[in-house]
Amino acid sequence: MTSLASATASASSPAGQGAIMKDRRENKVTVANGEISKEHNGIGTTVCESVPAEVTKIVGRGSRKKSYRSRSTSASSQDSVSSGSYSGSSSEDEETTPRERIQKNAKGFSEFCVKRIEQASYGRREIEIAEQEMPGIMALRKKASDDKPLNGAKIVGCTHVNAQTAVMVETLVALGAQVRWAACNIYSTQNEVAAALAENMISVFAWRGETEEDFWWCIERCISAENWQPNMVLDDGGDATHLLVKKFNSIFKVGTFKGIVEESITGVHRLYQMSQAGKLCAPAMNVNDSVIKTKYDNLYSCRESIIDSLKRTTDIMFGGKQVVVCGYGQVGKGCCQSLKSMGCVMYITEMDPICALQACMDGFLVVKLSQVIKKVDIVVTATGNKSVVTREHMDKMKNGCIVCNMGHSNTEIDVMSLKTQDLTWEKVRTQVDHIIWPSGKRMVLLAEGRRVNLSCSSVPSFVVSITTCTQALALIELFNAPSGRYKSDVYLMPKLMDEFVASLHLVAFDSQLTELTTEQAKYMGLSKTGPFKPNYYRY
Ligand SMILES: NC(=O)c1ccc[n+]([C@@H]2O[C@H](COP(=O)([O-])OP(=O)(O)OC[C@H]3O[C@@H](n4cnc5c(N)ncnc54)[C@H](O)[C@@H]3O)[C@@H](O)[C@H]2O)c1
Numbered sequence: 001m002t003s004l005a006s007a008t009a010s011a012s013s014p015a016g017q018g019a020i021m022k023d024r025r026e027n028k029v030t031v032a033n034g035e036i037s038k039e040h041n042g043i044g045t046t047v048c049e050s051v052p053a054e055v056t057k058i059v060g061r062g063s064r065k066k067s068y069r070s071r072s073t074s075a076s077s078q079d080s081v082s083s084g085s086y087s088g089s090s091s092e093d094e095e096t097t098p099r100e101r102i103q104k105n106a107k108g109f110s111e112f113c114v115k116r117i118e119q120a121s122y123g124r125r126e127i128e129i130a131e132q133e134m135p136g137i138m139a140l141r142k143k144a145s146d147d148k149p150l151n152g153a154k155i156v157g158c159t160h161v162n163a164q165t166a167v168m169v170e171t172l173v174a175l176g177a178q179v180r181w182a183a184c185n186i187y188s189t190q191n192e193v194a195a196a197l198a199e200n201m202i203s204v205f206a207w208r209g210e211t212e213e214d215f216w217w218c219i220e221r222c223i224s225a226e227n228w229q230p231n232m233v234l235d236d237g238g239d240a241t242h243l244l245v246k247k248f249n250s251i252f253k254v255g256t257f258k259g260i261v262e263e264s265i266t267g268v269h270r271l272y273q274m275s276q277a278g279k280l281c282a283p284a285m286n287v288n289d290s291v292i293k294t295k296y297d298n299l300y301s302c303r304e305s306i307i308d309s310l311k312r313t314t315d316i317m318f319g320g321k322q323v324v325v326c327g328y329g330q331v332g333k334g335c336c337q338s339l340k341s342m343g344c345v346m347y348i349t350e351m352d353p354i355c356a357l358q359a360c361m362d363g364f365l366v367v368k369l370s371q372v373i374k375k376v377d378i379v380v381t382a383t384g385n386k387s388v389v390t391r392e393h394m395d396k397m398k399n400g401c402i403v404c405n406m407g408h409s410n411t412e413i414d415v416m417s418l419k420t421q422d423l424t425w426e427k428v429r430t431q432v433d434h435i436i437w438p439s440g441k442r443m444v445l446l447a448e449g450r451r452v453n454l455s456c457s458s459v460p461s462f463v464v465s466i467t468t469c470t471q472a473l474a475l476i477e478l479f480n481a482p483s484g485r486y487k488s489d490v491y492l493m494p495k496l497m498d499e500f501v502a503s504l505h506l507v508a509f510d511s512q513l514t515e516l517t518t519e520q521a522k523y524m525g526l527s528k529t530g531p532f533k534p535n536y537y538r539y
Contacts, residue, residue: 097214098207105199111225112198113218115191115207123163123196127170130163134465135508136501140472141171148176149476153258156222156230157181158240161189161206164461166197168468172234172475173202180222184236184264186210219243223251232479233260234471238267245274245281252281259478259486260284261471265408271490283486285474285493292498293467295539298330301463302406305453306335306380307342313432313446313456314402318342322376326369327383328355331406335380336364347372349388369393381405381412391417394435397443404446406453415449431456462505469501495531 103117104110131138150172157172159165161183172179181197183189183206190208197204203225205218219240223230230251235241241260244251251257259282262268268288274280287293310316323339324347325332332348336359340346348364350356356366369389373379373396381388384407391414394403405412418425424436431452435443447455474493478486506513521528533539 097211099214099217103198105201107201109198109201111203113205113207113221114194114198117195117198119192120195120199123166123190123192123194124199126163126190126193127166127196130167130461130464133461134164134167134468135462136465136469136504137167137171137472138465139504139507140469141174144476145174150479151176153177153232153475153479154228154230155179155232155234155475156219156240156244157234158184158219158222159234159236159263160185161194161197161204163190163193164459164464165468166193167465168472169197169202169204170200171468171472175472175476177232177475179203180205180225180228180230182206182218182222182240183210183215184239186212186215215239216243220247223248229254229256231256231258232475234263234475235260235267236263238262238264238270241267241284242270245279249281257282258481259475261287261474261478263287263467263471268490275488275490280488280490282488283478283481284490285478286490287467287470287474287493290470290493290498290501291495291539292501293470295330296463296466299334301334301460302331302382302453303334303338304460305457306406307338308457309404309446309452309455310378310402313429313452314444316378316402318344320345321378322372323347323378323380324349324367324369324372324376326379326381326388326412327385327407328359328364328366329382329384332380332382333358333362335382335406336362339378339380340364344378347376370396373397376401378402379404382407383412384408386411387414389413394418394443395437397441399441400444402444402446403449404452405449406451408451410448410450413445413449415445418445466501466505469504470497473497473501495533495535499530499532 098113098115102110103112103114105112105117105120153172153176155172155177157169157179158181159168161181169179169181180203182204183194187208189206189210194204194206203222205221207214210218220243222240223244230244233240233244241262260271262271262284265288268286271280271284271286275284307318310318318339319342321344323344325335325339326349328336328348328350332355336346336348340363346364347367348356348359349369350359350366359366370393373393375398377398377400379389379393379397379401381404386409389403389412394414394417397403403413418435422438426434426436428434431447433445433448435445437443446452453459470493474497477493477497503513516524516526516528518528526532
């Protein structure tokens with residue numbers, strides 16, 4: 001097993017694969033329509049929204065009722081990303097903003113702003129449940145709490161504030177960091193979890209249902225405080241970085257600022273833009289594209305959440321249903337694996353001959369969408385492309401066909417084309433709309449074409465464990481790197497760290513890794529302690 005010290009040390013060695021690779025793949029973070037999706041996932045993480053399932057008859061789009069607050073700016077604060085997982089258990093009962101109340105925890109500490117500090121014990125239970133399913137980050141906490149590799153780190157955090165991220169926040173504190181934390185999403189905070197963090201003397205400024213003004217106020221409270229000069233940012237969506245750059249730029253000039261760690265595709269895109277414009281004032285680590293995070297987020301997590309999303313929203317029985325999945329990349333492969341295992345009859349659409357051939361090898365029929373659109377019961381898009389399912393396709397679907405999107409952008413299904421006077425929209429449940437044609441035919445549209453699993457199911461704690469481990473290691477690396485190792489640019493996590501994150505999680509399965517003999521290592525041209533694959537290896 002690779003130790004933390006050796007992982008970080010060899011990872012930062014300038015020679016060989018251990019050296020940090022600068023990612024210049026600008027296109028990596030753009031979706032096919034040439035821009036980062038402005039997908040407004042504000043309701044995205046509300047798995048079990050407390051809003052009752054209203055039945056609202058809507059003709060066209062003009063009279064559509066919204067049962068959630070809308071915000072105009074900062075798409076990222078509404079985007080739902082991998083670590084967002086809302087349990088729906090937060091209390092909604094108080095209308096007064098927490099900003100109007102001074103609250104103290106049991107020890108008299110008041111440097112926080114949460115909905116109700118009294119909920120702390122419920123939040124603690126949620127955190128303890130999450131810890132059980134987050135073996136990697138818990139192992140990291142245990143391994144490194146003596147070394148305290150983050151001693152002296154002053155981190156501004158802006159992520160979802162939920163049970164899983166709380167496990168990471170408390171890990172960072174256990175590793176020596178001082179932190180001030182805000183929510184990256186106005187809807188996803190678990191109020192009781194925020195209360196538990198505050199009860200544990202952590203300065204957290206977050207509650208569910210923040211206004212736009214509250215949102216920025218909370219981030220500002222994390223950046224600017226008495227006797228507090230942050231030297232790191234852990235961001236999910238780029239909003240803390242944005243405020244730091246726009247309003248508190250002097251922090252970068254002191255010379256003690258160590259770096260930014262960014263998780264989301266949106267935030268990473270902003271960092272690359274800043275870097276290209278020469279406006280990035282500190283090194284930044286792109287955690288979003290870390291190999292291990294991508295694999296788990298795209299393949300394994302989607303394999304589970306597609307079933308969960310469809311079940312929760314439609315109560316459908318899968319056996320014998322005809323399903324077409326558009327795109328046989330990582331997400332598509334995950335969806336197909338689980339749907340096939342449930343007895344669905346599967347069709348795939350693909351544009352890439354390599355992926356199409358993979359689908360054939362896996363036993364799926366590769367077709368054009370127009371060939372099967374009349375007979376399928378479920379359509380799932382997973383291409384990252386736009387206008388994959390068009391109005392023409394939807395006009396041809398059979399009655400009751402379920403349509404959902406697993407891709408990043410809400411433009412894979414041409415939902416806009418359904419907003420015409422001839423069609424009637426009927427909201428039958430939270431995140432479920434029936435679109436009714438004049439003939440009486442109904443199409444079941446999930447999450448209005450946004451990423452269905454983020455809108456209608458939860459993200460497994462195990463996946464968040466991988467992401468948060470990667471984030472924590474990125475912070476440790478940036479904080480401890482000798483001056484000059486990182487310039488003001490965007491970097492990818494080195495492979496050795498990905499391998500280390502994986503090895504921390506392997507423990508949970510009591511897995512036994514094969515160790516290379518010296519002879520074998522020499523034969524393969526590898527170090528016995530990794531990295532075991534070249535950077536271009538795709539797994
Ligand atoms: N829902 C989630 O939790 C989740 C998680 C990770 C990624 N994503 C998103 O899902 C999307 C797919 O991710 P991925 O990792 O599978 O990407 P990928 O590039 O591995 O796969 C996409 C596949 O779609 C194919 N494709 C593109 N346009 C097509 C078209 N018009 N018709 C048929 N096939 C087409 C491509 O050839 C490719 O094989 C991305 O937008 C990604 O951001 C979603």
